[in-house]
Amino acid sequence: MNGRKIEIPLQIKSAVAHGAGALRMICYLDGTEIIIGIESNEKKRNVPYLYAYPELRNLPIIGTGNNADPELIAKLQPEVIICTFLSSSEANELQKKTGIPVLCLSYGDFNKNENNFCESMRLLGSILDRNKRAEYLINYINNSLNSVEIACEKLASSERVYIGGIAFRGSHGINSTEPSYAPFRYTYAYNVAEELTNNPNFSASQLNNVIIDKEQIIVWNPEKIFIDLSSYTLSEPDLNKNSVLGKLVPAIQNDEVYFLLPHIWHSINYEHILISTFYTAKVLYPDLYPTMDIKTKANEVYEAFLGKAIYDSIFDLYGMGCQKINEK
Known part of the structure; x- marks a missing residue:
């Protein structure tokens, strides 16, 4: 190509x-x-x-x-x-x-x-x-994302949200973010980091990953924080309510922290983009998918992409899945 x-x-x-x-x-x-x-x-x-x-x-x-x-x-x-x-x-x-x-x-x-x-x-x-298989997967991706996008466009959340812990050539902490984070775009979320793209010095390569000063998270004051599980161990200290960051960010004090499946690990996990998109929509718009069980939805996506329902294996790997902090 x-x-x-x-x-x-x-x-x-x-x-x-x-x-x-x-x-x-x-x-x-x-x-x-x-x-x-x-x-x-x-x-x-x-x-x-x-x-x-x-x-x-x-x-x-x-x-x-x-x-x-x-x-x-x-x-x-x-x-x-x-x-x-x-x-x-x-x-x-x-x-x-x-x-x-x-x-x-x-x-x-x-x-x-x-x-x-x-x-x-x-x-x-x-x-x-595998022509039929390729077309099936492409259609599944498009139909899934289009359905979420159409539903969320009518609601368009004004809540400020932030994604941290984005992996890029290895794990990074809470200050590693993505200004063009796909699950936020598809759900019409107000990604506070998107404002970085207005900087004249911002490069296209930074759409996928940019490391910011932790103080910027305080300035943005997101109402909900999402954390990529690939970097949870590096983000965990800052999620403590008694940490320097935790004391100054209300979202951390109020347990408005949510975990998403690894977005990038040896390049993009496309199946995780879909799963995280559905979960983000469920968090931002509780009335949109009131009966959605994220494990069931995740396994549907895994089966579409990989033919296997492997959510339990991924959950066991990280000790958690798509969930709110302190959720059992």
Whole structure:
């Protein structure tokens, strides 16, 4: 998808995935039977697709960490290397060293690059003979988000909300936020961090993550604070009512703190965007989904994306799920 042309077999029987999100996309399409090797970090990575397909952890490695070792890949002899976040020159170099076609996909996001994700899913679906599966998932995503967006647009909350603990190349504390946080946009929430985009020095790359001074949270004075569970241990000290921040932020004093599933871990967990969007809508507009059980809804989303109801596994991993602070 980066302007390169490659030749691959009409029917793919073996492949390896390299790059953040590459293996996740294959799991989304239920195409894991072709995978014959994984990055070594996949063996210890706690992400939904590996809870749905734990057998992948037992495969041979194709490189240390998140790296691809041409010799290890060549030894496995996959028919294609499916990659994300590689430039044309990097892809050409990997293809030259392995002698194996390198297919590059655009991982996209749910900010301004949603079409990139959908196009990649369709391309991958055609290569893996999963066209119907790709269209089903794309339609499920669009229908789910559209239904929430239409419902929330009529209500448009004026409550100031803040998302903290956003992971980006690792975990960060409560002062790591996202000005264009998708679950807030789809629910018409008043994201206090969005004002950062008005700064002339603000760059497009900061839409996904920006680290602010903790004092700014005090200035914004959000009425509700949402915390990404990927960074809970780093955010927890500031959520204490006796902490410097806790004493000065009424939302913390009033227990108006809510936890959301990890948004980014080895790139974007798209299934978690949907789950967090539904939960955010439930919190902001209590009358909108009065009977929604978040565990049931989350498992519906997990089954749509990964074919498995794995909410309990994710809950056990973090010791909590989508819930209010101190909720049992």
